[in-house]
Amino acid sequence: MSENAIVARGVRKAYTRKKEVVKGLDLTVKRGAVYALLGCNGVGKTTSIRMITGQLAPDAGEISVLGLDPVKDAVKLRRKMAYVAEGQKLYDWMTIDDLIKFVKAFYPEWDDKVCAHLLKMFGLPRGVKLKDYSRGMYTKAALLGALCRDPDLLILDDPMLGLDTAARREFMSGVVDAIHEFDRTVIFSTHIIPEIEALSDYAGIMVDGRLTLEAPVDEIKASFREIRLPADAGDIPELPGIVSVRNTGEDKIVTVKGVESEMTAAFHQAGFRFFTVNAMSLEDVFLAVTAKKQESE
């Protein structure tokens, strides 16, 4: 069995001739890892996920998910994989029990104990139609349907999209625990990073249809530093490792990638005397990486 749950190489997808959404995606997700696929709206996250789940066929490139071809072996793959789509819609006329009955029929390995446990953990009211659930509960119901079937791979495509802050917290309060307990591969596609940072083992940042950064989260956080300079500091020379430069008005913030001591030395050599070096959160790194791209455009 391969150590990678998902391998994508040179994947491309265009909806029309002029509009290519995914422009050569290379992605690797290790088995058992929680992978955060990050990116702004419209960079091709959902299209990539839909290709990984077999709902879209790629125009070029190869994808292997759990050793299977997502298009040719779609049914086999769906048996091993669970997918909660962006703004997932369920049958509104169903109650949570109806939903469980419906989904359970397709999965012989459905785990009633896990189901009961998750029902309790998520606090989903029974006997109420799904259409009467709050948005957060609705998404939890979709997640419950995905988790109880004991999949080898769980893909959550921006499940928090459209949720307000309260609903997002409500959702995350249950989901974080559930994903902690779930020891299989998880892909979490989102652009709301703080909530999933602690969960994720790996992160990949998509910019304009490509994966520009893919590494373990700890490694990302270790390799990126924020150098804060006074606003009147001179122009920043083109040093190797600089990812982006921002001017906030009060400060000039330079995001650098590399070994901290080497970068500090480089800045000293360039004539900067007063600056501070800060560690960065995953969100900061994401913003810096995506900002660079935006600047270059």
Place this chain on the structure above:
Amino acid sequence: MKPYQVLIWSEWRRMRGVFLATAGAMVLLYLTILILTMLRVHDIYSVAGLTFFVLPGLLACIGFGAFQSELKSQTDSFLLSLPVSRGKIFWYKYLFNLSLYFILTVLCCSLFIPLSFEGNPSFSVDSFINSPSIIFFTMYLSVHGMTFTAPLLQNSRGGKAGGWALALAFPALVIGIQAIVALCTRSELRWVGIVMFIIAAVLWLAALGLGYYLWTNYLAFKRNLMRPLFAAAGIAVLLSAILFTTAYINSGLDLASARRAARAAELELEPAPPLTPEAKADASRLQDSMQQYQSRLDAVKPKLPSQSWINEDKYSWLFGEDEPQLPLETMQQTATFILNEPKAIKFYADLVQVLNKPDCRFSDTCLTQKLAGMHYGKNLTGIAVIMNFLYDRAYVLELGGRTPEAFECLERMDKLGNAVDKYRSFHRDSTYWIKVAVSIGPDTMAGVKYYEKMLQKLSSMHPQFNDDTRVRMEIFDATFGIPQGPLKSFLESGAFLLRPRYRESIANLLRWQVAYKQLFEQAKMTKYTEISPVILKLDQIAPAIIPSSAYQIKGCYAPRIRIVTMQLYLALKIYKAKHGSFPDTLAKLAPEILPVIPLNPVTGENFGYHAAADGFSMEIEYPDSSISYSYHTWNKNPDSAVRAAAKAEAQVRPSPRNKRRGAPAPELTNTKEKIK
């Protein structure tokens, strides 16, 4: 639960609202029509056409919902995340919705088609139900509704345009299909129909394939299929136009050839088969009776104030109002004779005796077998047609025997009769003619045109031919009189109208009946044994499936019951004349008046009979278990107390037919007064 069970369950939960609403609307519509008819707001039950509006409506309701609701509510991604192939989902949805559609179709047909045959169907419903193509028609439309509409409307880019394309194509296809059916079932140019049928089948398969492709590929891959869809819609419209035009042109073809066929048919007519000595004796005896009656009638005639009295509603009970009538003249003669002349009893008894002979005995099961075996098999069309025949045509078969020739006569008679109605409506509404032309096809149309010409000639010679009722009776009569020869071309041409023989109505009827019996013997009913037990029991099963068919079955018994009760009434009248009072029991009629006491053909038991001082009442049980009480008084001054008691007893279970038919029998004493 298994995956397929939950898929079907979810489909049902999603579609049940539409399904129940549609079924409810249909039943409401049915009840409305029924009530309006009972209130005499409408005199004619011509609602057959409704099926043509209701069925496509159902199609739209059911077909639209199949995929569109899934896509509209965006649950498709959830469904497609489950481990079941897209193809399976497509077929589950398709077959489930198709079955819903079929259920509604059966409901629609069972409600409206029998209802429509109560009166004059003004639409070409017979062209559909007389052909297995209704199955094809249904499937074809269903497939289109579902495969086109659903995947189109869910398309986020161009769904509206696709919907418009479909909206244009849909009615065109319906018209095209009508044309196909007309050509396939009516035209002599069968190859045209066959080609069109193949085209339609290809279209259907293409539509199904397109729907499958859309669901399994397009939704996933988001390729723009608007061009092929528009092309498909365009082709559909074009083909429909071609079909329609072809049918239209064919419908008006070749009046001259019809004339030639008529002449040829006249020449080729064969003489009637020789009569057996027994049949000769029958015919001779009956003719004697008729002659005796005729001479007495001639003596009475000048005294009659007018002929209109005989048409009054109170005499309709003698012959029934919705079974094929004997020629009016014969009816008048017979009615007058029965009412006024004791000698008529003998004539009528002879008639009944002939009808009662074992190999002429009416049997609905036998009829059902024959129809099912010969024409339609076990399908739905068969049921619908059988119900129709049982109801309306039983009497004809009763009198005409159950030979292939009789059936052919009936078929042609129906065609021509309907065609005449339709052709005549042309004069009222010119747009209607197009529908007529499409629906009745060229052969019948030519026959009708020829018939109309003949009618004009005859009308110029004999003014009485302008009477529409009479015309129909002539057709009926003439059909009876022609059991031999190249019947098909002869009847199609309408040339029989020129033959003088049709005037010898009742005599011919009896003669040919005997001849039929011989043919019947020769055939030895070999075909009947080949029918499956399901069909054998159809008359019992059908009411359970289609409640309204009980009327049809009752209808086929009604003439028989009427003949038997007529026999009893007359016998009772003779008994009263001889003994001064009615007998205590029916048994007293035998052997003095009747050789044996006839039993209720439905139950096989004696009729319920209660004598009173001034009359009697009888219980007549019908096949649907409803009991009709009839009360008769034969004196000028009936005992009002007895009459009131009998009326109170007469709790007839209401049914539409009872309501129409169940008027109390006329008081014959009053009638006599009126006549005098």
